[in-house]
Amino acid sequence: MASKKRIGLYFGTFNPIHIGHLTIANYMVEFSDLDEVWMVVTPHNPHKKKSTLLDDHHRLAMVRIALEDYPKLKASNIEFGLEQPNYTVNTLILLEEKHPDFDFCLIMGEDNLKSFHKWKNYEVILERYSLYVYPRVSQGTIETQFNNHPHIHKVNAPIMELSSTFIRKSIQEGKNIRPMLPETVWKYIDEMNFYK
Structure with missing residues (x-):
């Protein structure tokens, strides 16, 4: 029997998606054993203040246009129909039901x-799914239970210190951040006059 297709799930608000996200997703699919990476756009939590989060459909549209030239990267709106607040474990169960032939990883x-031990049902997630971890500059330490765990794979992707918060702030300040975004995304934001 052929082995299942391995799908890496990369969750985020992608507000907006930028070259950091794209670099990580593409690195994961090219330099690990993942066959595809699905960028799962997290919907706005109705219980939280709206603040600077663009509507779900605009963020999804930007992810879709950013991935047009990358056949191994896909946009997913799987969480849009789920009750809020939603937990990753619920999304994983739903994806497994919808796609029993795929092997999903986080x-x-x-x-x-570093904060994974605080996630809802993190033991269940770790028992049933593999985690692909990329480096980030951050404070704190990783729980010892996660060191040398057979389901945790460290992938030596480039460290990307670019954030959507920085991009939004820079657009507001009238800075040219065009090189930090996929060209199609930059045009979309510019035409829609977002984050100004």
């Missing part, structure tokens, strides 16, 4: 691994 930054 992609996360080292900063998230």
Whole structure:
């Protein structure tokens, strides 16, 4: 029997998606054993203040246009229909039900691994799914239980110190941040007059 297709799930608000996200996702699919990476756009939590988060469909549209030239990278809106607040474990179960032929894995930054023990049902996630962890400059230490764990794979991706917060702030200040975004995303933001 052919082995299942391995799908890495890269969660984020992608507000907006930038070259840091793209670099990590592409590195994961080219330099690990993942067959595809799905960028899972996290919906706005109705219980939280709206602040600077663009509407779900705009963030999804930007992810879709950013990935047009990358056939191994896909945009996913799987969480849009889920009750909020949602937990990753629920998304994983839903994806498994919808796609029983795929083997799903989680992609996360080292900063998230440091707080992973606080996630809802993190033991279940770790028991059933692999984690692909990329380096991030961050404070704190990784729990000893996660060191040398057979389901945690450290991938030596480039360290990307670019954040969507920085990009939004820079646009507001009238800075030219065009090289930090995929060209199609930059045009979309510019035409829609977002983050100004």
